[in-house]
Amino acid sequence: xxxxxxxxxxxxxxxxxxxxxxxxxxxxxxxxxxxxxxxxxxxxxxxxxxxxxxxxxxxxxxxxxxxxxxxxxxxxxxxxxxxxxxxxxxxxxxxxxxxxxxxxxxxxxxxxxxxxxxxxxxxxxxxxxxxxxxxxxxxxxxxxxxxxxxxxxxxxxxxxxxxxxxxxxxxxxxxxxxxxxxxxxxxxxxxxxxxxxxxxxxxxxxxxxxxxxxxxxxxxxx
Amino acid sequence: xxxxxxxxxxxxxxxxxxxxxxxxxxxxxxxxxxxxxxxxxxxxxxxxxxxxxxxxxxxxxxxxxxxxxxxxxxxxxxxxxxxxxxxxxxxxxxxxxxxxxxxxxxxxxxxxxxxxxxxxx
Numbered sequence: 001x002x003x004x005x006x007x008x009x010x011x012x013x014x015x016x017x018x019x020x021x022x023x024x025x026x027x028x029x030x031x032x033x034x035x036x037x038x039x040x041x042x043x044x045x046x047x048x049x050x051x052x053x054x055x056x057x058x059x060x061x062x063x064x065x066x067x068x069x070x071x072x073x074x075x076x077x078x079x080x081x082x083x084x085x086x087x088x089x090x091x092x093x094x095x096x097x098x099x100x101x102x103x104x105x106x107x108x109x110x111x112x113x114x115x116x117x118x119x120x121x122x123x124x125x126x127x128x129x130x131x132x133x134x135x136x137x138x139x140x141x142x143x144x145x146x147x148x149x150x151x152x153x154x155x156x157x158x159x160x161x162x163x164x165x166x167x168x169x170x171x172x173x174x175x176x177x178x179x180x181x182x183x184x185x186x187x188x189x190x191x192x193x194x195x196x197x198x199x200x201x202x203x204x205x206x207x208x209x210x211x212x213x214x215x216x217x218x219x220x221x222x
Numbered sequence: 223x224x225x226x227x228x229x230x231x232x233x234x235x236x237x238x239x240x241x242x243x244x245x246x247x248x249x250x251x252x253x254x255x256x257x258x259x260x261x262x263x264x265x266x267x268x269x270x271x272x273x274x275x276x277x278x279x280x281x282x283x284x285x286x287x288x289x290x291x292x293x294x295x296x297x298x299x300x301x302x303x304x305x306x307x308x309x310x311x312x313x314x315x316x317x318x319x320x321x322x323x324x325x326x327x328x329x330x331x332x333x334x335x336x337x338x339x340x341x342x343x
Contacts, residue, residue, distance in 0.1 A: 011236040017280070018327050021307030034312040038280060130328070222239040 002175060002208055004044055008215045013042045016179065019126025023119045030114070031094050036184040037119070043178045047153045047202065050176035054151040054198060057180070060085060063150045065143040066116025069160055070124055072135025074207045077160045078120040081150060082183075082197030087112060090195055093185050109142045116140055123179075123199060131214040156202060175208050177201040225253045227270060231263040231289065232278040232305070237329070241276065244331040249338070260284035260292070267293060272300055274341060276325070276334070279306035279313065290322050301341045305329055 004012070020037045027035040045053060062084030069077050082090070091104055091111045099107075117140045127133055149155060153176065179199040203211065228249075230241045238256050245254040255272075257263035259281050267275075275293055279286035290302045303323035306313060317324040323340070325333050 007235055010234055014234040014236045017234070018307040021309050021327065025309045028310045028312070034310055036308075219236075219239075222236075222243050 002205070002212075004212060004215070007219060008212065009042065009044060011215055011219060012177075013039065015126040015130055016042065016123060018129065019122040019124075020119075020181075022125070023122030026118045026122070027094070027115065030118075031185065033185050036182075038182045038184075039179055040182060041180040044175055045178060047157070047174055047176055050178050050200060051151055051153045053178055054081070054200070055147065057198070058083075058147050058151060061147055063145065063147050064112060065150050066113060066120065066140050067143055067156060067159070068117070068120045068140040069138040070135050071138070073133045073210055074127065074135045075204055076207055077156050077202040078124060079156060079200040079202075080116045080119055080197060081200065082195055084144060086195050090115070090183070113140050113142050116142075119199065123201065127211070130218060131211075133210060133214060153200075153202065160202065174205050175203055177203070225251055226273040227253045227255065228274040228276065229255045229257065229263060229267055229272055230276045231257045231260065231281070231286070233258050233281045234278070237278065237305075237327070240329060241334070244329075244334055248331050248335070260289040263289060264292060267296065272297060274337065275300060275302045276305045276329070276337070277302060279304055279308055287316055287320065291320055294320070294322075301337070303337050
């Protein structure tokens with residue numbers, strides 16, 4: 001069975017943290033406020049386990065997601081998922097508290113796509129920072145729906161196969177990175193907005209092997 | 223002559239291993255102490271004259287800024303640098319406001335060398 005060692009997982013988390021630092025910096029420039037993105041948890045699991053884990057940690061029925069496929073030496077799908085009820089609040093935080101609700105709703109999809117794009121790109125670019133891998137991103141998609149649909153990894157895989165024409169590999173060997181993420185703007189305490197979500201990266205077996213090989217090279221040089 | 227002492231505090235093993243490698247290869251006249259969090263850092267720094275401390279911001283328990291303040295209470299004038307992936311201007315200003323340096327991750331031998339040069343200058 002495919003496994004990453006504790007040290008390899010630690011290294012990945014550090015790469016992701018660097019990616020998040022870049023994402024937070026881009027977002028903070030967008031909103032002219034400090035943005036704190038933290039990763040309390042990283043799990044490398046099978047697709048099936050990923051679905052189970054997401055369902056377990058999601059209290060809400062309605063969710064919002066930004067999905068982005070990538071292809072090249074690493075091929076797969078990246079997802080940013082967070083509670084639907086808080087997405088407007090996030091947009092309000094990012095744009096301006098004074099914007100009327102109807103305008104805010106119109107801007108919701110566009111803003112969340114931008115945010116998703118910045119965060120997911122930063123995660124994926126963190127791979128290219130330290131490793132010799134190259135890949136390209138497809139356009140990001142905005143999705144809104146029930147948790148049953150959005151947390152079901154197989155529905156994203158079907159979309160990925162449609163878009164990337166990727167073939168299904170040995171499902172046992174395919175892995176997802178599930179990252180829990182806290183999003184916080186650090187205004188003064190009482191105005192502070194906190195939002196917890198997930199970043200899920202779906203990697204093919206081939207992509208996981210490349211990733212493991214790259215990690216081994218980095219760690220053997222230390 | 224007794225070796226100079228530096229402390230690296232980071233919860234990431236990778237980050238600590240990278241710094242260890244830079245010291246082994248480039249700064250042989252230094253002793254490097256390692257800690258994975260603030261608590262361990264304070265224990266290791268107890269009673270020691272340190273010349274340099276490289277401190278991550280985001281760690282379980284106490285963050286890097288709070289740790290830096292505690293280290294400065296124990297050893298005023300110690301050269302401390304916040305080493306972080308949080309590259310926002312406000313984080314740099316927070317570091318400046320308590321009189322410590324700021325190093326953007328990923329750390330490199332050159333960045334450590336710069337911090338050391340400021341130390342002797």
